[in-house]
Amino acid sequence: MLKVEGVDLRYGDMPALWDVSFEVHKGEILVLLGANGAGKSTIIKTLSGILRPSRGSITFNNIRLDTEPAHEVICHGLVHVPEGRRLFPEMTVEENLIMGSMAPEAKKKREETIEWVYSLFPRLRERKNQLANTLSGGEQQMAAVGRGLMGLPKILMLDEPSLGLSPLLARDIFKIIQLVNKRGVTVLLVEQNVKYSLSICDRAYVLENGRIVLSGTGEELARNEHVKEAYLGV
């Protein structure tokens, strides 16, 4: 479905990704693992067009994405929920959700999608006229995921959705991710919560220093000694 082939990327003169290749299959939950700065977020940013690869290609259903302007990527159904939520702080929850549906296709179905999102997150309906910066951390994350869903994603890319949440809230978010996935949305997840994300994912890739060093199913990686040592601290 989504194919990344031989991607190199530099920040200015500083290389950040080396020869990264991977695939996302339709309907799966795929996890990218790695230490801080290993390049996980960089990959997602490259997919969503904020960063440009210096080499390699990204294709989605046979359409080249790496040459598209960033604001067009979402029109193909690749939706990026950024790290740290990045809600529009001085807009209401509802306005934030509306902002998620700026792509032409999504705009047409705005009314029904917003109802669907409210049914997924009843809490958001309660808070719909509240400014985003007055929400609690968990509510903000719900709003961010909700805003992502407003774009009618074929692939939903989530960057550290459990960041700064208590284990309980994090679990809620993961449940929602699984729920969304069951409704047919492919999920690409970047997480530091290694155990949990490995337990819900179909497949995972491990990144080190801008390179993919390991890949496998969640179970395989959870048993892998290297992963255990490097990321689980066991």
Add this chain to the structure above:
Amino acid sequence: MDPGVKKTAIFALLVLFVSAPLFVKNDYFLHLMILAFMWVVIGSAWNLLAGYTGQVLFGVAAFFGTGAYTSGLLVNHLGWSAWWGLPLGGVTAVILAFPFGWICFRLRGAYFALATLALNEVMRHVATIWESLTDGMAGIMILQTFYAPITTPLGILSSKTPYYFISFVMAALSIACVILVTRSKLGYYLLSIREDQDAAESLGINTRLYKMISLSVTAALSGVAGGFFTNYMGFIDPETVFSLHDISIMAILVGIVGGVGTVYGPAVGAFIMVIVQEMFRTGVFGLLSSLAEGTGSGAIITLEKHISSAHVLMFGILVVLVIRFMPNGVVGDWGKVAALVTPCRRANMRQEAGE
């Protein structure tokens, strides 16, 4: 450039500048050189704060004008020689800079720049309104020290020769001052502040103090230049010495045309800008008027009529073009400039890029 070649070139230039008045007795040429030297001083001053410390100064005229008025007021109110205005102009400019910097350095980036712009305007208003002190719009007229040709053992020299040497020494000293600063602890600290204020603080650099020092040097140099301006021109008024366009923006242009954050950039920029300014003021040094007379072309006559009043327009367009296409100036973007001028260099550069 090879350091040996550079040294020789600088030495040759020094010799050339020092001996020039002995051969060239043309007053107009000397006048342009004097202006250029004065702009070397102002441009270097601006560059120290903006280019080396990263604190962009939109209102250098506040300090320049203060220096100029110090000079004029000393004559008018105390009967001192206007030459006292050089050192004291520097001092009063620093006295102005001190409270200003102390208060306004808490502002960062464009807001600091705007505060300096406002200071520029405030000073102009003060000089205009406070008539009992400054004679307001009427300005201050002083008697110039040198106004007749001077007879020396070397022959009769233009009355501008003393001004020439004084401005030359000022220009040389201000460049020396920048060199000295950049090579010292102060220079390292200023650059650190320019690059990252937080990192600089964490390295034990008192950023506010060093920004103050940088501002003070800038103000002092600009004030001295202002004092010189009064002596040389013999007349100042608020519109001239506190002019946003002709002083503050000109200083920025001198800096960015030459090259921000380079030692010799403002010097190069000063000569370019003075020439460009004069070209407009005089209709390409009278060429247009003679062309108009010769050809009788209506278009050239109209152009000639308007071009002298268009130097501010040209400033505006220059600001736009330089920022857009040569943001690092002639010195900073030397490779780019050279490539434009010489096609074979362009080929070389392409080759290098290919490797």
Add this chain to the structure above:
Amino acid sequence: MSFFKVESVVKRFGGLAAVDNVSFEVEKGDIFGLIGPNGSGKTTIFNLISGFIKPDSGSINFKGRRIDGLKTHKICHLGIGRTFQVVKPLKRMTVLDNVMAAAYRRANTKNHARSIAMETVEFCGLGGRADHLSGKLTLGDRKRLEIARALATGPELLLLDETFAGFNPTEVNEAIKLVEKINSSGVTIIIVEHIMKVIMSISGTIHAINFGKTITQGTPADVAAHRGVIEAYLGEPGDAQG
């Protein structure tokens, strides 16, 4: 009197307590680890110590002197150096110039500053790149530069903020050696780290926080076994079926 002491420090941003009543002491010569998940308040603690922000309440003492509320550059002069998690190279300056700007804190002549800087640059393994522009270094070298610069100010206490983030295992091992080398030259170190394994292997004492609050403090083994830490860090696998 302890060498370095943080006492009941609180820092709020708006309604959110970023650091909530945290206290710890560091002995001279120790490597003290500060751990916690992303967003748990580690960097805020560093910013409090180095004077970028001021605590709402509580106190910070260094060698018997209260330092909270002092300006950042004063704190540096008292002997506390720090690195930044998001590296802050002075981009248009060379590696050596970066370090010299720091070395001037304890040098009066240019030559003295240069010799301190050169020595520090070598010590941190950047000798070959002293005249490179710091804006063009690789991430690993930028992190080394951060350390070199902080070291050149001559600190007695060095705060390292996620120095190992983004390194591969080989680089991590080299960096660990560097930290140990710095420590054995007499510098006390507080190290913030996200990767448990690294911090476990070098720290004498570890202080774990989450949501701005202390979870526990103790030896690496104790902390690693602490239930709260495991929860905060790894999250609970929970029922994967949802």
Add this chain to the structure above:
Amino acid sequence: MELLLQTLVSGFLKGGLYALIGIGMTLIMGVMGIINLAHGQLMMVSMYITYSLFALFGVDPYVSLAVSVPAIFILGVAIQKFFLNPLMKIDTILPENQVLMTVGIGMALTEIMRFIFTSDYKSIQTSYSKTTLLMGNISFSLPLLIDFFIAVILTGALFYFLKHTDTGRSIRATAQDRDAAILMGVNAERITSITFGLGAGLVAAAGTMLMPVFYLFPDIGGPFTRKAFVICILGGLGSSVGAIFGGITLGLVEAFGATYIGMEFADMIGLIIFFLVLLVLPGGLKRITGM
């Protein structure tokens, strides 16, 4: 007492126009993060358009709003697109490049106008220019009253646009978090151009509406740029609601200053407020009002 009320009224009415100028500036500041130092000059150009239409064809100033506002909107879009936007990608020592660029553009606009219209003072004398309405002993200038109402309508329309249309929401979103807006599929470059055009259009409207009661010469742009900035700072940078407060405040302060201190100090007073606000209230009145 009457003098006081009279001053209050004239300051308030003028404040309406100032608010329009300030909102224009603040919109640009919000989205681009820069201060547009050519703001007053754009207004000046609009005033010359109005003047020319009146002088050549006898078009009423309020009718020429239909020409001047779109014209300056297009000028604003072009400036943003061709001069400011390309600078974002250039790495230089001076981060204030864009601001400096607007200074250059402002100078160029001023001098081009001087080229065409000379430095002479121009003004428009309409049949209603000097008409005043009396309420008790307080007089209202008719054109200023009309201006005030149009300003209120324009402001209302703008707020509706920002709140209830996708483009308006995109403008606000881009101002609050540019990268996140791009992720939502917002073409930030396009939005930035539109915003610059809108800001320019608003200040153009203010300029056109000032024509019946004000005089015009090329250098009038500079003082108005400064006023626009003072208004924004007073209102809290980037806050449209704040700009209304800022505009009214500046109108009142100027009126009181001129009445009770002296005309020649009016500019000085503006500058002094500028400094005070910059130093004491970096967040502007926003901090006090909480809006």
